[in-house]
Amino acid sequence: MFGKTGIELLQEVAQCPADSLPAFNEEAFRNVIDEVHLQHERLTSVYNESRERHRQRQVEAGEEPEEGGAGWRGTEAEASELMVYHSAILRNKRLLFAYVKERLDRIQELRWTHRTLPDHVKANLSPLELQYFRQYDKLLSRYMRSGAGGVGLDLTADPSPPDDPYVQVRVLRDYGEIVFTSGKVSLQRGKSHWLPKDEVHPLVMDGVLEVLAGNS
Amino acid sequence: MEASGTQEEFDFLASGPTSTSGRSDAELLKGALMNERVAPEVLQFETDLISRIEQNIDYQEEQIDLLKESDDSKLLVEIYMSELARVRYLLRAYLRTRLQKIERHVMHVLDNADMAARLSDKESQFARDYFVLFGSHMKAAAANHLPEAFSSLVRQAAAHPQKDMVPAPDLDRHVFCRVLEDRGNVTVDEEGNVAEFNRGDLFVIRYRAVQQLLAEGAVELV
Numbered sequence: 001m002f003g004k005t006g007i008e009l010l011q012e013v014a015q016c017p018a019d020s021l022p023a024f025n026e027e028a029f030r031n032v033i034d035e036v037h038l039q040h041e042r043l044t045s046v047y048n049e050s051r052e053r054h055r056q057r058q059v060e061a062g063e064e065p066e067e068g069g070a071g072w073r074g075t076e077a078e079a080s081e082l083m084v085y086h087s088a089i090l091r092n093k094r095l096l097f098a099y100v101k102e103r104l105d106r107i108q109e110l111r112w113t114h115r116t117l118p119d120h121v122k123a124n125l126s127p128l129e130l131q132y133f134r135q136y137d138k139l140l141s142r143y144m145r146s147g148a149g150g151v152g153l154d155l156t157a158d159p160s161p162p163d164d165p166y167v168q169v170r171v172l173r174d175y176g177e178i179v180f181t182s183g184k185v186s187l188q189r190g191k192s193h194w195l196p197k198d199e200v201h202p203l204v205m206d207g208v209l210e211v212l213a214g215n216s
Numbered sequence: 217m218e219a220s221g222t223q224e225e226f227d228f229l230a231s232g233p234t235s236t237s238g239r240s241d242a243e244l245l246k247g248a249l250m251n252e253r254v255a256p257e258v259l260q261f262e263t264d265l266i267s268r269i270e271q272n273i274d275y276q277e278e279q280i281d282l283l284k285e286s287d288d289s290k291l292l293v294e295i296y297m298s299e300l301a302r303v304r305y306l307l308r309a310y311l312r313t314r315l316q317k318i319e320r321h322v323m324h325v326l327d328n329a330d331m332a333a334r335l336s337d338k339e340s341q342f343a344r345d346y347f348v349l350f351g352s353h354m355k356a357a358a359a360n361h362l363p364e365a366f367s368s369l370v371r372q373a374a375a376h377p378q379k380d381m382v383p384a385p386d387l388d389r390h391v392f393c394r395v396l397e398d399r400g401n402v403t404v405d406e407e408g409n410v411a412e413f414n415r416g417d418l419f420v421i422r423y424r425a426v427q428q429l430l431a432e433g434a435v436e437l438v
Binding site: 129135151164 | 294298302304305307308311312315319338342345353354359362366372373
Protein backbone atom coordinates (compact mmCIF):
# COMPACT_ATOMS: atom_id res chain seq x y z
CA MET A 1 0.00 0.00 0.00
CA PHE A 2 1.26 3.47 -0.87
CA GLY A 3 2.47 5.52 2.09
CA LYS A 4 2.44 2.62 4.55
CA THR A 5 6.21 2.54 5.13
CA GLY A 6 6.19 6.31 5.45
CA ILE A 7 3.57 6.41 8.16
CA GLU A 8 5.30 3.63 10.08
CA LEU A 9 8.54 5.57 9.89
CA LEU A 10 6.90 8.66 11.32
CA GLN A 11 5.19 6.68 14.07
CA GLU A 12 8.58 5.47 15.26
CA VAL A 13 9.47 9.03 16.22
CA ALA A 14 6.00 10.13 17.27
CA GLN A 15 5.65 7.29 19.77
CA CYS A 16 9.04 7.86 21.30
CA PRO A 17 9.18 9.84 24.60
CA ALA A 18 9.85 13.52 24.01
CA ASP A 19 13.38 13.63 25.44
CA SER A 20 14.81 10.80 23.39
CA LEU A 21 14.98 9.71 19.76
CA PRO A 22 15.01 6.36 18.00
CA ALA A 23 17.92 5.63 15.65
CA PHE A 24 17.62 7.28 12.25
CA ASN A 25 15.92 4.53 10.24
CA GLU A 26 18.05 4.66 7.12
CA GLU A 27 16.50 1.53 5.62
CA ALA A 28 12.85 2.53 5.95
CA PHE A 29 13.73 6.05 4.83
CA ARG A 30 15.40 4.63 1.72
CA ASN A 31 12.36 2.44 1.05
CA VAL A 32 10.01 5.41 1.08
CA ILE A 33 12.32 7.29 -1.29
CA ASP A 34 12.34 4.28 -3.61
CA GLU A 35 8.57 4.15 -3.46
CA VAL A 36 8.39 7.79 -4.50
CA HIS A 37 10.70 7.18 -7.43
CA LEU A 38 8.60 4.22 -8.53
CA GLN A 39 5.44 6.31 -8.32
CA HIS A 40 7.11 9.09 -10.21
CA GLU A 41 8.24 6.73 -12.97
CA ARG A 42 4.72 5.39 -13.37
CA LEU A 43 3.32 8.91 -13.30
CA THR A 44 5.64 10.04 -16.08
CA SER A 45 5.16 7.00 -18.25
CA VAL A 46 1.35 7.03 -18.04
CA TYR A 47 1.40 10.73 -18.85
CA ASN A 48 3.77 10.38 -21.78
CA GLU A 49 2.01 7.37 -23.26
CA SER A 50 -1.40 8.97 -23.22
CA ARG A 51 0.07 12.17 -24.58
CA GLU A 52 1.78 10.37 -27.39
CA ARG A 53 -1.46 8.53 -28.30
CA HIS A 54 -3.33 11.80 -28.39
CA ARG A 55 -0.65 13.37 -30.59
CA GLN A 56 -0.85 10.43 -32.99
CA ARG A 57 -4.60 10.86 -33.28
CA GLN A 58 -4.21 14.54 -34.00
CA VAL A 59 -1.56 13.92 -36.65
CA GLU A 60 -3.77 11.26 -38.30
CA ALA A 61 -6.71 13.68 -38.33
CA GLY A 62 -4.44 16.23 -40.00
CA GLU A 63 -4.46 18.69 -37.01
CA GLU A 64 -1.54 20.63 -35.61
CA PRO A 65 -0.44 18.78 -32.40
CA GLU A 66 -0.73 20.92 -29.26
CA GLU A 67 2.26 21.39 -27.00
CA GLY A 68 2.58 21.45 -23.22
CA GLY A 69 0.28 20.25 -20.49
CA ALA A 70 -2.73 21.99 -21.98
CA GLY A 71 -2.58 19.60 -24.94
CA TRP A 72 -3.15 16.57 -22.75
CA ARG A 73 -6.35 14.61 -23.44
CA GLY A 74 -6.52 11.27 -21.69
CA THR A 75 -9.20 8.85 -20.72
CA GLU A 76 -10.87 9.01 -17.33
CA ALA A 77 -8.94 5.92 -16.26
CA GLU A 78 -5.63 7.53 -17.14
CA ALA A 79 -6.58 10.72 -15.35
CA SER A 80 -7.45 8.86 -12.16
CA GLU A 81 -4.25 6.86 -12.38
CA LEU A 82 -2.24 10.07 -12.60
CA MET A 83 -4.10 11.56 -9.66
CA VAL A 84 -3.42 8.52 -7.48
CA TYR A 85 0.32 8.61 -8.21
CA HIS A 86 0.49 12.33 -7.76
CA SER A 87 -1.28 12.34 -4.39
CA ALA A 88 0.73 9.35 -3.24
CA ILE A 89 3.96 11.20 -3.97
CA LEU A 90 2.77 14.29 -2.12
CA ARG A 91 1.79 12.17 0.86
CA ASN A 92 5.12 10.39 0.95
CA LYS A 93 6.96 13.66 0.63
CA ARG A 94 5.00 15.05 3.53
CA LEU A 95 5.73 12.00 5.66
CA LEU A 96 9.46 12.13 4.94
CA PHE A 97 9.64 15.85 5.67
CA ALA A 98 7.67 15.42 8.87
CA TYR A 99 10.05 12.67 9.94
CA VAL A 100 13.15 14.76 9.35
CA LYS A 101 11.57 17.90 10.85
CA GLU A 102 10.29 16.18 13.99
CA ARG A 103 13.78 14.85 14.64
CA LEU A 104 15.28 18.31 14.15
CA ASP A 105 12.75 19.83 16.53
CA ARG A 106 13.74 17.39 19.23
CA ILE A 107 17.45 17.93 18.62
CA GLN A 108 16.93 21.69 18.96
CA GLU A 109 14.83 21.21 22.07
CA LEU A 110 17.71 19.33 23.68
CA ARG A 111 19.98 22.31 23.03
CA TRP A 112 17.54 24.41 25.07
CA THR A 113 16.95 21.95 27.90
CA HIS A 114 20.26 20.08 28.24
CA ARG A 115 22.73 22.27 26.32
CA THR A 116 24.53 19.15 25.09
CA LEU A 117 23.22 15.94 23.58
CA PRO A 118 22.74 13.10 26.05
CA ASP A 119 24.74 10.05 24.99
CA HIS A 120 21.70 7.86 24.36
CA VAL A 121 20.42 10.41 21.84
CA LYS A 122 23.78 11.12 20.29
CA ALA A 123 24.22 7.46 19.40
CA ASN A 124 20.95 7.51 17.44
CA LEU A 125 21.61 10.49 15.23
CA SER A 126 22.72 10.44 11.62
CA PRO A 127 25.99 12.25 10.75
CA LEU A 128 23.93 15.03 9.17
CA GLU A 129 21.94 15.47 12.34
CA LEU A 130 25.05 15.62 14.51
CA GLN A 131 26.34 18.34 12.25
CA TYR A 132 22.99 20.11 12.52
CA PHE A 133 23.19 20.11 16.29
CA ARG A 134 26.70 21.56 16.27
CA GLN A 135 25.69 24.32 13.90
CA TYR A 136 22.49 25.10 15.75
CA ASP A 137 24.49 25.27 18.97
CA LYS A 138 26.85 27.76 17.35
CA LEU A 139 24.01 29.82 15.94
CA LEU A 140 22.15 30.04 19.23
CA SER A 141 25.30 30.78 21.22
CA ARG A 142 26.07 33.60 18.82
CA TYR A 143 22.63 35.11 19.34
CA MET A 144 22.97 34.86 23.12
CA ARG A 145 26.58 35.96 23.57
CA SER A 146 27.47 39.31 25.06
CA GLY A 147 29.00 41.96 22.86
CA ALA A 148 28.42 42.64 19.20
CA GLY A 149 25.62 40.70 17.54
CA GLY A 150 24.34 39.03 20.70
CA VAL A 151 21.80 39.87 23.36
CA GLY A 152 24.13 38.98 26.24
CA LEU A 153 21.62 36.80 28.05
CA ASP A 154 21.50 33.03 28.37
CA LEU A 155 17.96 32.45 27.17
CA THR A 156 18.05 28.80 28.16
CA ALA A 157 18.53 29.74 31.81
CA ASP A 158 15.78 29.85 34.30
CA PRO A 159 12.63 28.75 32.51
CA SER A 160 10.46 29.37 35.58
CA PRO A 161 9.76 32.79 37.10
CA PRO A 162 12.10 33.69 39.95
CA ASP A 163 10.78 33.89 43.48
CA ASP A 164 13.80 33.89 45.76
CA PRO A 165 17.08 35.24 44.36
CA TYR A 166 19.00 32.54 46.23
CA VAL A 167 18.55 28.78 46.19
CA GLN A 168 20.13 26.06 48.22
CA VAL A 169 22.12 23.66 46.06
CA ARG A 170 24.12 20.55 46.69
CA VAL A 171 27.36 19.93 44.80
CA LEU A 172 27.29 16.64 42.89
CA ARG A 173 30.86 16.65 41.67
CA ASP A 174 34.01 18.64 42.37
CA TYR A 175 34.18 21.67 40.17
CA GLY A 176 36.83 23.93 41.67
CA GLU A 177 36.35 27.56 42.57
CA ILE A 178 33.66 29.64 40.94
CA VAL A 179 33.10 33.35 41.36
CA PHE A 180 29.44 34.21 41.82
CA THR A 181 28.13 37.72 42.33
CA SER A 182 27.68 36.73 45.97
CA GLY A 183 31.37 35.86 46.29
CA LYS A 184 33.85 33.13 45.56
CA VAL A 185 32.72 29.58 46.31
CA SER A 186 34.71 26.38 46.18
CA LEU A 187 32.44 23.66 44.82
CA GLN A 188 33.28 20.42 46.57
CA ARG A 189 31.24 17.27 46.23
CA GLY A 190 28.63 16.82 48.94
CA LYS A 191 28.71 20.41 50.26
CA SER A 192 25.67 22.59 50.04
CA HIS A 193 25.52 26.33 49.44
CA TRP A 194 23.11 29.21 49.06
CA LEU A 195 23.79 30.72 45.66
CA PRO A 196 22.15 33.18 43.24
CA LYS A 197 19.50 31.26 41.37
CA ASP A 198 20.03 32.52 37.84
CA GLU A 199 23.77 31.92 38.09
CA VAL A 200 23.53 28.30 39.22
CA HIS A 201 21.14 27.24 36.48
CA PRO A 202 23.85 26.45 33.88
CA LEU A 203 25.69 24.34 36.44
CA VAL A 204 22.47 22.52 37.31
CA MET A 205 21.98 21.72 33.61
CA ASP A 206 25.53 20.40 33.44
CA GLY A 207 24.87 18.15 36.42
CA VAL A 208 27.41 19.81 38.70
CA LEU A 209 24.80 21.03 41.18
CA GLU A 210 21.35 19.94 42.22
CA VAL A 211 18.72 22.23 43.63
CA LEU A 212 17.56 20.98 47.01
CA ALA A 213 13.87 20.15 47.32
CA GLY A 214 11.63 22.92 48.54
CA ASN A 215 13.79 25.54 46.90
CA SER A 216 13.10 24.88 43.26
CA MET B 217 16.21 63.49 50.52
CA GLU B 218 19.11 62.68 48.33
CA ALA B 219 18.93 59.00 49.23
CA SER B 220 15.24 58.66 48.43
CA GLY B 221 15.85 60.25 45.04
CA THR B 222 18.31 57.51 44.15
CA GLN B 223 15.95 54.85 45.33
CA GLU B 224 13.20 56.04 43.11
CA GLU B 225 15.43 55.69 40.12
CA PHE B 226 16.05 52.10 41.07
CA ASP B 227 12.46 51.20 41.08
CA PHE B 228 11.31 49.64 37.83
CA LEU B 229 7.73 49.89 38.95
CA ALA B 230 7.94 53.65 39.34
CA SER B 231 6.79 55.25 36.15
CA GLY B 232 9.69 56.80 34.28
CA PRO B 233 9.19 59.92 32.20
CA THR B 234 9.73 57.99 28.94
CA SER B 235 7.05 55.36 29.51
CA THR B 236 3.69 55.76 27.81
CA SER B 237 0.15 55.49 29.14
CA GLY B 238 1.30 55.71 32.74
CA ARG B 239 2.72 52.21 32.89
CA SER B 240 6.25 51.49 33.99
CA ASP B 241 8.76 49.83 31.72
CA ALA B 242 8.58 46.61 33.71
CA GLU B 243 4.82 46.51 33.29
CA LEU B 244 5.14 47.30 29.61
CA LEU B 245 7.64 44.47 29.22
CA LYS B 246 5.29 42.11 30.99
CA GLY B 247 2.52 43.18 28.63
CA ALA B 248 4.78 42.72 25.61
CA LEU B 249 5.67 39.23 26.82
CA MET B 250 2.02 38.28 27.27
CA ASN B 251 1.11 39.60 23.83
CA GLU B 252 4.01 37.76 22.29
CA ARG B 253 3.12 34.51 24.06
CA VAL B 254 -0.51 34.57 23.01
CA ALA B 255 -0.31 35.98 19.48
CA PRO B 256 0.13 33.29 16.81
CA GLU B 257 2.47 35.49 14.77
CA VAL B 258 5.67 37.35 15.62
CA LEU B 259 4.84 40.90 16.68
CA GLN B 260 6.76 44.12 16.15
CA PHE B 261 9.97 44.11 18.22
CA GLU B 262 9.74 46.63 21.09
CA THR B 263 12.98 48.35 20.16
CA ASP B 264 12.71 51.42 22.43
CA LEU B 265 11.33 49.55 25.39
CA ILE B 266 13.99 46.85 25.24
CA SER B 267 16.84 49.34 24.98
CA ARG B 268 15.46 51.26 27.98
CA ILE B 269 15.19 48.02 29.93
CA GLU B 270 18.74 47.01 29.01
CA GLN B 271 20.11 50.37 30.09
CA ASN B 272 18.18 50.16 33.31
CA ILE B 273 19.57 46.72 34.06
CA ASP B 274 23.13 47.96 33.59
CA TYR B 275 22.45 50.97 35.75
CA GLN B 276 20.88 48.91 38.50
CA GLU B 277 23.80 46.49 38.49
CA GLU B 278 26.21 49.35 39.03
CA GLN B 279 24.11 50.69 41.88
CA ILE B 280 23.95 47.31 43.55
CA ASP B 281 27.73 47.07 43.40
CA LEU B 282 27.97 50.47 45.06
CA LEU B 283 25.47 49.55 47.77
CA LYS B 284 27.25 46.29 48.51
CA GLU B 285 30.19 48.17 49.90
CA SER B 286 28.23 49.28 52.93
CA ASP B 287 26.94 46.64 55.33
CA ASP B 288 23.76 48.35 56.49
CA SER B 289 22.14 48.21 53.05
CA LYS B 290 22.20 44.45 52.84
CA LEU B 291 18.42 44.11 52.79
CA LEU B 292 18.20 46.79 50.15
CA VAL B 293 20.69 44.90 47.99
CA GLU B 294 18.61 41.75 48.29
CA ILE B 295 15.47 43.58 47.27
CA TYR B 296 17.14 45.16 44.27
CA MET B 297 18.64 41.84 43.28
CA SER B 298 15.29 40.09 43.23
CA GLU B 299 13.83 42.99 41.30
CA LEU B 300 16.65 42.64 38.81
CA ALA B 301 16.21 38.88 38.58
CA ARG B 302 12.54 39.37 37.75
CA VAL B 303 13.15 41.92 35.04
CA ARG B 304 15.87 39.71 33.57
CA TYR B 305 13.47 36.80 33.60
CA LEU B 306 10.87 38.82 31.69
CA LEU B 307 13.43 39.95 29.16
CA ARG B 308 14.74 36.43 28.61
CA ALA B 309 11.24 35.02 28.27
CA TYR B 310 10.35 37.77 25.79
CA LEU B 311 13.37 37.11 23.59
CA ARG B 312 12.98 33.35 23.90
CA THR B 313 9.32 33.37 22.93
CA ARG B 314 10.09 35.43 19.85
CA LEU B 315 12.98 33.23 18.83
CA GLN B 316 10.82 30.13 19.04
CA LYS B 317 8.15 31.69 16.85
CA ILE B 318 10.75 32.89 14.37
CA GLU B 319 12.13 29.37 14.11
CA ARG B 320 8.71 27.86 13.63
CA HIS B 321 7.72 30.18 10.80
CA VAL B 322 11.14 31.11 9.48
CA MET B 323 10.26 30.81 5.80
CA HIS B 324 7.04 32.77 6.19
CA VAL B 325 8.83 35.52 8.12
CA LEU B 326 11.69 35.93 5.68
CA ASP B 327 9.46 35.68 2.66
CA ASN B 328 7.31 38.52 3.78
CA ALA B 329 8.85 42.00 3.93
CA ASP B 330 6.21 43.17 6.38
CA MET B 331 7.00 40.33 8.80
CA ALA B 332 10.77 40.58 8.36
CA ALA B 333 10.61 44.26 9.33
CA ARG B 334 9.26 43.30 12.75
CA LEU B 335 12.49 41.60 13.81
CA SER B 336 15.36 43.23 15.62
CA ASP B 337 18.69 43.27 13.77
CA LYS B 338 19.97 40.38 15.83
CA GLU B 339 16.81 38.41 15.23
CA SER B 340 17.03 39.05 11.47
CA GLN B 341 20.55 37.72 11.47
CA PHE B 342 19.45 34.71 13.47
CA ALA B 343 16.49 34.07 11.17
CA ARG B 344 18.61 34.20 8.02
CA ASP B 345 21.28 31.91 9.44
CA TYR B 346 18.67 29.56 10.83
CA PHE B 347 16.92 29.36 7.49
CA VAL B 348 20.16 28.44 5.73
CA LEU B 349 20.91 25.81 8.34
CA PHE B 350 17.41 24.35 8.39
CA GLY B 351 16.98 24.54 4.62
CA SER B 352 20.24 22.85 3.81
CA HIS B 353 19.53 20.08 6.27
CA MET B 354 16.07 19.45 4.82
CA LYS B 355 17.56 19.38 1.34
CA ALA B 356 20.46 17.11 2.21
CA ALA B 357 18.39 14.77 4.35
CA ALA B 358 15.21 14.52 2.31
CA ALA B 359 14.48 16.83 -0.58
CA ASN B 360 17.52 15.98 -2.70
CA HIS B 361 16.51 12.32 -2.73
CA LEU B 362 13.15 13.06 -4.30
CA PRO B 363 12.40 13.43 -8.03
CA GLU B 364 13.14 16.94 -9.16
CA ALA B 365 9.54 17.87 -9.78
CA PHE B 366 8.81 17.22 -6.11
CA SER B 367 12.00 18.34 -4.41
CA SER B 368 11.08 21.93 -3.56
CA LEU B 369 11.02 22.99 0.09
CA VAL B 370 8.30 25.53 -0.45
CA ARG B 371 6.03 23.91 -3.02
CA GLN B 372 4.45 20.49 -2.71
CA ALA B 373 5.08 19.92 -6.42
CA ALA B 374 7.01 22.08 -8.88
CA ALA B 375 3.84 22.45 -10.95
CA HIS B 376 1.98 24.20 -8.13
CA PRO B 377 1.89 27.93 -8.80
CA GLN B 378 1.82 28.98 -5.14
CA LYS B 379 4.25 28.32 -2.35
CA ASP B 380 1.87 25.96 -0.64
CA MET B 381 4.27 24.33 1.77
CA VAL B 382 5.36 27.29 3.89
CA PRO B 383 4.13 26.92 7.47
CA ALA B 384 2.37 30.14 8.42
CA PRO B 385 0.83 31.23 11.71
CA ASP B 386 -2.86 30.54 12.14
CA LEU B 387 -4.36 34.00 12.41
CA ASP B 388 -7.83 32.58 12.98
CA ARG B 389 -6.87 31.09 16.31
CA HIS B 390 -8.94 32.33 19.22
CA VAL B 391 -7.29 34.51 21.83
CA PHE B 392 -8.31 36.21 25.04
CA CYS B 393 -7.95 39.94 24.83
CA ARG B 394 -8.60 42.86 27.14
CA VAL B 395 -9.59 46.24 25.76
CA LEU B 396 -7.38 49.14 26.84
CA GLU B 397 -9.04 52.01 24.97
CA ASP B 398 -12.66 52.77 24.18
CA ARG B 399 -13.10 52.03 20.51
CA GLY B 400 -16.87 51.92 20.14
CA ASN B 401 -18.13 49.51 17.50
CA VAL B 402 -15.45 47.40 15.87
CA THR B 403 -15.98 45.16 12.86
CA VAL B 404 -15.00 41.68 13.95
CA ASP B 405 -15.57 39.43 10.93
CA GLU B 406 -15.91 39.35 7.14
CA GLU B 407 -19.70 39.59 7.32
CA GLY B 408 -19.39 42.99 8.94
CA ASN B 409 -20.63 42.02 12.39
CA VAL B 410 -19.63 44.52 15.02
CA ALA B 411 -18.89 44.31 18.72
CA GLU B 412 -18.60 47.15 21.15
CA PHE B 413 -15.07 47.57 22.50
CA ASN B 414 -15.03 49.44 25.78
CA ARG B 415 -12.10 49.85 28.08
CA GLY B 416 -11.82 46.89 30.44
CA ASP B 417 -13.93 44.50 28.34
CA LEU B 418 -12.66 40.97 27.91
CA PHE B 419 -13.17 39.06 24.67
CA VAL B 420 -12.52 35.59 23.38
CA ILE B 421 -12.09 36.36 19.74
CA ARG B 422 -10.25 35.29 16.61
CA TYR B 423 -6.79 36.85 16.53
CA ARG B 424 -7.32 38.27 13.05
CA ALA B 425 -10.13 40.51 14.31
CA VAL B 426 -7.93 42.26 16.87
CA GLN B 427 -4.63 42.12 14.96
CA GLN B 428 -4.80 45.79 14.00
CA LEU B 429 -6.02 46.95 17.41
CA LEU B 430 -3.17 45.08 19.06
CA ALA B 431 -0.62 46.81 16.86
CA GLU B 432 -2.19 50.15 17.82
CA GLY B 433 -2.04 49.26 21.50
CA ALA B 434 -5.81 49.45 21.93
CA VAL B 435 -6.04 45.91 23.26
CA GLU B 436 -3.74 43.53 25.08
CA LEU B 437 -3.71 39.75 24.97
CA VAL B 438 -4.05 37.82 28.19
